[in-house]
Amino acid sequence: TYVVIDNCIACKYTDCVEVCPVDCFYEGENMLVIHPDECIDCGVCEPECPADAIRPDTEPNLEEWVAFNRKYAVQW
Numbered sequence: 776t777y778v779v780i781d782n783c784i785a786c787k788y789t790d791c792v793e794v795c796p797v798d799c800f801y802e803g804e805n806m807l808v809i810h811p812d813e814c815i816d817c818g819v820c821e822p823e824c825p826a827d828a829i830r831p832d833t834e835p836n837l838e839e840w841v842a843f844n845r846k847y848a849v850q851w
């Protein structure tokens with residue numbers, strides 16, 4: 776799955792939301808998050824993000840953001 780990191784905070788763009796084929800972006804407190812069970816790992820959103828805030832969860836040291844995305848996405 777892909778995750779959104781803190782570069783997203785205060786970003787006004789929603790290009791990622793528009794390209795996601797499964798609509799798995801959700802509103803966190805002050806940034807977007809990706810629902811980890813709905814993301815199909817297509818990677819389409821990553822290059823669309825002008826803040827470089829979308830990363831594959833296979834990158835190192837993202838545990839905090841993996842948990843954050845799950846916390847704020849699954850409540851919807």
Ligand code: SF4
Nearest residue numbers: 795814815817818820
């Ligand atoms: Fe949506 Fe694909 Fe991005 Fe996952 S990787 S959030 S399915 S656009």
